Amino acid sequence: MSSDRFLEMSRRQLLAAMGSSAAAIGFGLPGQVFADDHEIIKAHGYSFFGDLKYPADYTHFDYVNPDAPKGGEVILSTRGKFDTLNRFARQGDFALYSGLTGEAMFASGPFGTAIPSDSLTDSYGLLAHTIEYPKNKSWVIFHMRPEARFHNGTPVTAHDAKFSFELFQEQGIPGLQALMKQRFNGIEVLDDHTIKYSFVDGISRRSLVELAGGLDIFSKQWYEETGERLDEPSLKSPMGSSPYAVEDFELNRYVVYKRNPDYWGWHLPINKGRHNYDRVRVEYFADSASEFEGFKAGDYNFRAEGSTKRWATGYDFPAVENGHVKREAIPSQTPPRATGFIFNLQHEKFQDLRVREAVQLAFNFEWTSASLQYGLTSRRHSFVENSEIEAKGKPEGLEKAMLESLGELVPAAIFSEDAVIAHSSNEATLVDRRNKRKSLKLFEEAGWAINDSGKLANAQGEVFSIKIMMHAATSDTSKAIITNYVGNMQDFGIEASIDTLDSAQAQQQSIEKKYEMLLHANSPFETAGLGLLQRHGSETADESSHNLQALKSELVDAIINKSLEANSREEEVAALMALDRVLRYLRIQVPIGYVAESWVAYYDMFEHPEELPALAVGYLDFWWMNQEKYAALKADGVLR
Structure with missing residues (x-):
């Protein structure tokens, strides 16, 4: 499995770290004209193909419900075990979603959803409010948001960004180390909230800006005080700045991620209508049979179904028959993953x-x-x-x-x-x-x-x-x-x-x-x-x-x-x-074959926008819980 966020960056990296040509495509703000390779482009995001879908003054993504209510707990399942909360470790089994604690200059979904989920080629600033680069993309500068804070309340600075970059170069997986060393020739802190990444001459400019903008930024102070290493298993979660952090866990049984009410970025348009659950809990099971029995018993309340047999024959238990559990087959709008031997x-x-x-x-x-x-x-x-x-x-x-x-x-x-x-x-x-x-x-x-x-x-x-x-x-x-x-x-x-x-x-x-x-x-x-x-x-x-x-x-x-x-x-x-x-x-x-739909089953208390975006189902990103429905299920004894 991937050990760096760049290659985990949801759709952008599942499909490939993106790229295009500067020579034939316009960048940045609408109507901008480039005179030569040295003209500087400044924008709130980055796109290889044409103008960004969303203008600088966008209020929220089109596909979200900006008024989605907050609250509730979504409980998921997985099989196997875990022995580390550091998903970048080279050994051990990391807890599912344990990579969500970090953020980068560009936004990516903490639970693996494409951001945005309605445009394949766009990246929008998160820790960075503005990026600038020359037309030839020989370097990129990120202007960081001074209000950004780590989970412990300390500021996220350009010094942390430089430290994290060097951490990935020294302790990241070998493939990422090689990638970075071959493509970067310098990193410079210009001030506390401004940092410049320079790229090697004579190589393709594809994906370089995304690579720089997609690297997690962790707290330099935290690493120095704890003595933690990026490449070693640990039951300490790396100090990040995301909307969720590890609240509780028991090895091989469960892990709970809690939404931070004091998260620094709630005011940003990129977060409107998203991150709606108070908690995301993952229950661990030994095998698929006990896992499914747990769903039937209400031990967890949301299930992404991957078994054709179970989808065809397994959902005949009382909670489905009386409408307490809802099933949805959501048509896929993207190529299936190429599964095979x-x-x-x-x-x-x-x-x-x-x-x-x-x-x-x-x-x-x-x-x-x-x-x-x-x-x-x-x-x-x-x-x-x-x-x-x-x-x-x-x-x-x-x-x-x-x-x-x-x-x-x-x-x-x-x-x-x-x-x-x-x-x-x-x-x-x-x-x-x-x-x-x-x-x-x-x-x-x-x-x-x-x-x-x-x-x-x-x-x-x-x-x-x-x-x-x-x-x-x-x-x-x-x-x-x-x-x-x-x-x-x-x-x-x-x-x-x-x-x-x-x-x-x-x-x-x-x-x-x-x-x-x-x-x-x-x-x-x-x-x-x-x-x-x-x-x-x-x-x-x-x-x-x-x-x-x-x-x-x-x-x-x-x-x-x-x-x-x-x-x-x-x-x-x-x-x-x-x-x-x-x-x-x-x-x-x-x-082998593929299923042209995404199958989900859940206790009937979750809701989502009527029109889902092309690149994601998004049940951990922009769905929400209906508290009245939840209360009714509790009153009926359906949920524990």
């Missing part, structure tokens, strides 16, 4: 493209969806399904021209064949004989053939084996998907097995890349940015927990760099379409 490409046996395709063919989506997921999932082909980025057919126009500019790096098949789509299988039987024959042929071409024992083996007699790492707290449906996939691989002659680990072991194995395959969700990418290098670039293949595939591809690197150099949104779309096409061609993942 990924290969750890550090293993030599996965280096052959034919082997990866052969292993893909052992997965039967149609049977899985019908038999395990009640037909509620759709087949996914693309890393950016149902978006303008999705590659279709053969390359054309700008995409084709961009690929041609890469010369011999691009295989001829990329031009001559349609974009790879996931194979189809027989829904009626788990083992599709047609796909099995095709898979075995590919294995044979790659040097693996069925031996006398019915196993795939090479000329040296080595058996082809695969071990899929699985988290002990994996949902029942996902366990069934993994188990049946393993069974299918065994039928194909693969010596396949499952390696079940607890959360701490699984996290450590992921960091150290000590696995062969695992079920993983890749973030989609609708914009270009440094996040692409983190997740798919060769530089991060060996050490970053973001590039779990350990992908090293000169072609992928070249395409990402082209996307970072794009001079227009059209060029950016073309480059990202090529990236989708090539990732699919390389078969770095065995795609």
Whole structure:
């Protein structure tokens, strides 16, 4: 999992750290004209594409209810355990949402929601009221709000920002350290509330301002007084300045975040209609069965449902039938996360493209969806399904021209064949004989053939084996998907097995890349940015927990760099379409299905704006509790 807020910055980083071209796009305030690269732009926010959606005098985001009532407690659930409140630690299991205590120059949702949730390309000042930068973006200055305060009441200053920057450089995860050292060449405190970040010459300006503006700012004084480290587990929450702070916890049982009534930023328009609950509580459960029983019993009151089986068959208990529990299926307006079985490409046996395709063919989506997921999932082909980025057919126009500019790096098949789509299988039987024959042929071409024992083996007699790492707290449906996939691989002659680990072991194995395959969700990418290098670039293949595939591809690197150099949104779309096409061609993942909706179930006391924004459901951001409904549920004995 991510260990830095920059790569956690909700939609901006889930999709990619954004970027665009200064040469073709206007910035800053409406009507502003740039004369040259040295003209200074000042604004209340930052956008790569056109003017900011919200003007400097905006009163609140369009999608919120500015008069949403405050109060109440939303109680959520999770599985597993935790042993640290420092989510930046390199070891241990951090408590869910424990990264919410920090804030940055730009706003991001403390519970992972995109801010704003109705514009993909905008960032608005939070700790900074104004930013300024030259057109060529060789540096950026943040003018900080003097009223900002940490949870202990001390001021948030530029000195804290500089200290936090250096803390991430020294104690952040290796991938972030490398990113910062390669892209920053200086940081300067201009006065107590003004700080300047300078960027290295000769590199893409993509995402640099967002990177500087997205880093958490912590209290220098607190770190010096406590002796805490950013990279070590701790039961002390880093001293931040956000609307919520840890109020109470019991290891492996619960953690409670309390809304701070004295939070420094309640007056800001960016916070209107948001952060409405007095408390956010997370209850921990050992497994999915006990977790769901806890919801039925009212031990927690809001549930984001991820199990197709449970959504189809589990909600027949009395609280649903009598209307005390409400279910909503909210249509998704963004590409689904690219979930599937990924290969750890550090293993030599996965280096052959034919082997990866052969292993893909052992997965039967149609049977899985019908038999395990009640037909509620759709087949996914693309890393950016149902978006303008999705590659279709053969390359054309700008995409084709961009690929041609890469010369011999691009295989001829990329031009001559349609974009790879996931194979189809027989829904009626788990083992599709047609796909099995095709898979075995590919294995044979790659040097693996069925031996006398019915196993795939090479000329040296080595058996082809695969071990899929699985988290002990994996949902029942996902366990069934993994188990049946393993069974299918065994039928194909693969010596396949499952390696079940607890959360701490699984996290450590992921960091150290000590696995062969695992079920993983890749973030989609609708914009270009440094996040692409983190997740798919060769530089991060060996050490970053973001590039779990350990992908090293000169072609992928070249395409990402082209996307970072794009001079227009059209060029950016073309480059990202090529990236989708090539990732699919390389078969770095065995795609499984996706659900085109967000499923939530909750005790009928929560409310939300009638029109939800495109980028977030936002139940921890801009929903609220109806106290009269809550009181009625309590009076009826529905809630404890």
